[in-house]
Amino acid sequence: MSGAAPLLRAEDLSVTFHAKDSQVRAVTDVSFEISPGEVLAVVGESGSGKSVTALALMRLHPRNTEITGDVEFDGMDVLAMSESEMRAIRGRDIAMIFQDPMTAMNPVFTVGDQIVEAIRLHNAVSSKEAWTRAVDLLQLVGVPEPQQRAAQYPHEYSGGMRQRAMIAMAISNDPKLLIADEPTTALDVTVQAQVMEVLHDVKEATGSAIMLITHDLGLVAGSADRVQVMYASRLMETGSIDDIFYRSQNPYTKALLESIPDLEEDQETLAAIPGNPPSLTRPPRGCAFGPRCSMAIERCVEKQPELLTLGGTHASRCHRASEIEVEVELEGAS
Amino acid sequence: MTDVADVSPYESHALDDLSAGEPLLKVRNLVKEFPIRAGVFRRQVGSVKAVSDVSFDLFPQETLGIVGESGCGKSTLGRSLLRLVEPTAGTVEFGVEDVTAASKKRMRELRSDLQMVFQDPYASLNPRLPIRDIVGEPMVIHGVPRKEAKQRVGDLLARVGLLPEHGNRYPHEFSGGQRQRIGIARSLALRPKVIVLDEPVSALDVSIQAQVLNLLDEIQDEFELSFMFIAHDLSVVRHTSDRIAVMYLGRIAELADRHTLYDEPAHPYTQSLLSAVPVADPRRERSRQRIILQGDVPSPAKPPSGCRFHPRCPIAQEKCVTEVPELREIAVGHQVACHFDLKPGETLIRRTEELGRTVDIAGR
Numbered sequence: 001m002s003g004a005a006p007l008l009r010a011e012d013l014s015v016t017f018h019a020k021d022s023q024v025r026a027v028t029d030v031s032f033e034i035s036p037g038e039v040l041a042v043v044g045e046s047g048s049g050k051s052v053t054a055l056a057l058m059r060l061h062p063r064n065t066e067i068t069g070d071v072e073f074d075g076m077d078v079l080a081m082s083e084s085e086m087r088a089i090r091g092r093d094i095a096m097i098f099q100d101p102m103t104a105m106n107p108v109f110t111v112g113d114q115i116v117e118a119i120r121l122h123n124a125v126s127s128k129e130a131w132t133r134a135v136d137l138l139q140l141v142g143v144p145e146p147q148q149r150a151a152q153y154p155h156e157y158s159g160g161m162r163q164r165a166m167i168a169m170a171i172s173n174d175p176k177l178l179i180a181d182e183p184t185t186a187l188d189v190t191v192q193a194q195v196m197e198v199l200h201d202v203k204e205a206t207g208s209a210i211m212l213i214t215h216d217l218g219l220v221a222g223s224a225d226r227v228q229v230m231y232a233s234r235l236m237e238t239g240s241i242d243d244i245f246y247r248s249q250n251p252y253t254k255a256l257l258e259s260i261p262d263l264e265e266d267q268e269t270l271a272a273i274p275g276n277p278p279s280l281t282r283p284p285r286g287c288a289f290g291p292r293c294s295m296a297i298e299r300c301v302e303k304q305p306e307l308l309t310l311g312g313t314h315a316s317r318c319h320r321a322s323e324i325e326v327e328v329e330l331e332g333a334s
Numbered sequence: 335m336t337d338v339a340d341v342s343p344y345e346s347h348a349l350d351d352l353s354a355g356e357p358l359l360k361v362r363n364l365v366k367e368f369p370i371r372a373g374v375f376r377r378q379v380g381s382v383k384a385v386s387d388v389s390f391d392l393f394p395q396e397t398l399g400i401v402g403e404s405g406c407g408k409s410t411l412g413r414s415l416l417r418l419v420e421p422t423a424g425t426v427e428f429g430v431e432d433v434t435a436a437s438k439k440r441m442r443e444l445r446s447d448l449q450m451v452f453q454d455p456y457a458s459l460n461p462r463l464p465i466r467d468i469v470g471e472p473m474v475i476h477g478v479p480r481k482e483a484k485q486r487v488g489d490l491l492a493r494v495g496l497l498p499e500h501g502n503r504y505p506h507e508f509s510g511g512q513r514q515r516i517g518i519a520r521s522l523a524l525r526p527k528v529i530v531l532d533e534p535v536s537a538l539d540v541s542i543q544a545q546v547l548n549l550l551d552e553i554q555d556e557f558e559l560s561f562m563f564i565a566h567d568l569s570v571v572r573h574t575s576d577r578i579a580v581m582y583l584g585r586i587a588e589l590a591d592r593h594t595l596y597d598e599p600a601h602p603y604t605q606s607l608l609s610a611v612p613v614a615d616p617r618r619e620r621s622r623q624r625i626i627l628q629g630d631v632p633s634p635a636k637p638p639s640g641c642r643f644h645p646r647c648p649i650a651q652e653k654c655v656t657e658v659p660e661l662r663e664i665a666v667g668h669q670v671a672c673h674f675d676l677k678p679g680e681t682l683i684r685r686t687e688e689l690g691r692t693v694d695i696a697g698r
Contacts (some may be wrong), residue, residue: 045539045540046539046543094696158630159630160630161630163625171437188403188404188566189403189566189568189607189610189611190403190606190607190610190626190631191403191630192610192612193609193610193624193626193696194626194627196612196696197624197626197694199697200696215540216541216612217540217614218569218611218612218613218614218619219612220614221612221613221614221615221616221618222612222613222619223617227556241616242616245614245615246616246618255541256540256541257614259540259541259543259544259569260540260544260569260614261544261547261569261572261573261574262569262572262573262613263568263569263572263596263608263611263613264596264613264618267573268572269548269551270544270547270596271541271544272541272542272544272545272547272548273541273544273545274545275511276511276512276542277539292541
């Protein structure tokens with residue numbers, strides 16, 4: 001990962017929502033990098049801050065939001081940019097795919113027109129040229145009969161087709177970074193497989209980096225290069241896909257992996273995590289996972305653990321990270 | 335604390351003549367169609383065939399999983415068993431009694447034995463009622479004395495992992511997982527025999543999902559319950575169910591015990607579905623071959639002729655277009671609705687290749 005300059009670098013990124021008489025820190029001191037062509041998965045449960053992190057990178061956030069830290073994209077300081085500079089990047093260099101394509105698309109324009117708009121916003125091409133490109137893009141993402149389908153409205157598309165159209169729109173300007181926020185959560189499993197395949201093909205064809213935000217560890221296992229796990233607004237662990245799945249040194253990551261029912265193995269009882277995630281308005285003083293953690297000691301209640309590097313890109317936020325035994329790797333066995 | 339599993343004065347006596355080994359529920363040729371109306375006069379212009387000719391048994395204390403993608407009719411099936419939607423045709427026998435022929439009054443009595451837990455813990459609890467009323471309401475309706483009901487509410491809340499004093503709070507004060515526990519406590523209030531669980535954990539985060547699944551497992555043993563577990567998540571269904579029915583567009587495609595279904599799926603749809611599920615294990619993911627089905631699930635308002643899976647099936651033949659495959663038994667307890675079912679150990683990929691066709695496979 002080192003050597004080549006990262007495409008995106010976030011440092012101590014924090015996002016706070018201010019309400020009338022309370023504030024919610026949705027993202028706390030998150031630092032990470034994405035290299036060109038890399039797939040970085042951000043996993044976490046609802047409220048962990050994974051989507052807010054992505055929206056902050058795009059500077060798509062509601063008013064009364066305070067963003068601190070540094071975000072550098074392709075050598076540019078994202079948080080210092082003017083709104084018009086930002087608009088030039090958004091949709092061209094960084095594009096986003098949302099969970100629900102029905103609400104993310106405009107219902108009164110045809111799918112083709114919407115892709116044309118995305119293309120012409122950033123390129124000086126005629127609408128005819130843009131239309132041809134839109135049809136090509138729909139073909140690329142596997143929309144059958146793209147000529148006719150381009151002239152249809154979003155409601156005439158099925159969920160899976162709409163998500164393909166969203167991907168077509170997102171890649172219309174060959175973005176360097178594609179942020180996919182729960183891109184398949186609303187889809188059925190056979191359609192999810194189709195859409196993930198399209199994303200994979202798109203990555204191969206365009207070489208863009210992908211930030212995949214999801215709660216589904218299965219999806220991560222099949223598609224990511226690197227993973228970062230978030231919990232209660234903070235990064236808990238980050239590392240290569242094998243670091244996280246086989247050499248995790250964080251109790252939350254391990255507990256999360258163990259709580260998933262297996263498709264192929266029998267399990268007597270599931271290793272559930274007791275309790276509930278903490279409230280973000282009144283976060284605990286120490287480790288946010290402490291109250292639910294089977295390894296918690298007094299120190300975890302009192303002091304927030306730092307994200308400590310364990311070697312290479314692997315880092316874990318846990319006072320007892322070094323005590324966690326790592327599965328002995330058996331080559332070829334699984 | 336009294337043993338909550340133990341009191342049962344409100345039962346319907348529908349099972350009194352049931353002999354051992356007999357199914358609790360016998361569902362036969364169940365059909366549910368919803369009319370599609372259009373125009374000024376709301377004339378019926380068609381119908382959505384949500385459930386078509388579905389038959390199965392549910393045995394005492396077993397969990398029957400019903401899996402399928404959205405629109406396959408699994409939720410409608412669950413609801414029509416309890417007559418929360420009125421079935422169009424077919425019968426549901428609970429013990430020796432025909433539920434579909436029961437009067438309104440009798441149905442109310444039967445519902446003390448047949449309960450339901452819904453998917454959305456936010457929508458299925460009345461926001462204006464405190465928890466003790468939500469959980470206690472079924473008992474009040476069925477004439478349990480208030481004092482006893484109050485006592486039982488406290489016991490039930492404790493049993494599902496809440497505190498008795500939570501009874502005074504309102505639904506909005508609880509998290510999704512806690513609300514689902516409340517829904518489970520309510521379903522247990524009348525000491526039912528069968529609970530239909532409609533996607534009980536799909537709105538929950540994984541860490542909470544495991545808690546609720548374990549709770550369901552415990553109460554099933556303790557209250558000697560039969561579950562019908564409706565879900566789209568095949569890993570969850572495998573974990574919870576003894577037998578599993580796979581539905582596609584309103585019909586059962588395959589039904590078998592869980593090991594047979596997951597190890598030797600005979601229906602092309604079951605095989606593709608299982609191969610499409612991502613597994614949280616990168617090594618296994620790298621070696622897996624994923625069958626990518628073409629297209630989407632067709633609309634249940636215009637289901638394809640013959641086998642409803644044929645437009646997406648890589649091994650479909652002429653016969654599949656014209657003839658509806660019956661659900662037939664290919665081994666003891668293993669039923670499949672396919673004219674050209676896959677044999678044990680045979681993969682859909684190999685069968686497709688033998689036919690000289692190609693199937694879209696993803697795998698890295």
